[in-house]
Amino acid sequence: MTKTAVFPGSFDPVTNGHVDIIERCAKIFDHVVVAVLHNQAKSPLFSLEEKIELLNSVTAEWSNVSVDASKGLLVDYAKERNAEVIIRGLRSVSDFEYEVPQALMNRKLNGEIETFFMMTKDEYSAVSSSLVKEIAKFNGDISTFVPAIVSEKVYKKMNG
Template sequence: MKIAVYPGSFDPVTNGHLDIIKRSAKLFDKVIVAVLHNQSKNPLFDVKERLDLLKQVTEELPNVEVDCFSGLLVDYVNQKGIHSIVKGLRAVSDFEYEFQMALMNRKLNADVETVFMMTSSEYSYLSSSLVKEVFKFKGCIKGLVPDEVLAAMIKKYRE
């Protein structure tokens, strides 16, 4: 069985993320969307909320599983017996960073391959940080995030 992990912070999950998830699910028998728990960041949504949102927006994809991890990604893939990492690329700047990470992961485990997927052109400018900033200043993010995420963001900002 070909299993891949698609790691990220997903704070929040965007339609760009969802595009990569859906396309990865066509290439692999199973895709694990793994939320990075990074204690040094101050996220909008906590890990449990991000896991719940990802489960909601991927529920129609039977071969997609949602999980979380902390620490090194290569330790997570070793623990799970995974040999493929999926990374979405929006621009050359993403490639430079992700290329370094892929080489480091390969240095730590030569059996791990990173598969780069170009984002669909309609999402090439989209990032979670940008979505949060636009929303914070009352800009429209409809169509940039799944409806479930938009509802959760509205609720979160009302609190």
């Protein structure tokens, strides 16, 4: 039986922390679906298509990773993809406090899908997509926080 996991996020932009989680999941699960979600609370830098293109570029080395877009309830999407697991990356206690109610609600909506929390590596614990955009806005160096192709695209978008 194939074990499929869904790793959802807005990925605006994808960071090295995201890539770290994807790589580690690719070693554990038979198939990892990176699901780009639309976050209505955020004003995105990249279009859905651009995010998918960037994610496809940075995950190309793992044949068991695919990238897709998702709308609606995450548990419904996971069920459509025959996933047994939703992966949520954690950087800090505040991430955990945000993620636990989400995981509990997902369990109430579909008790067959488990949520796995995966801690990011220490070096990525302070990295967020929002901070990357803030640093790039003022021409700061984001090269240690995102893959090279993403850095190039962020600067181009932010600074014309």
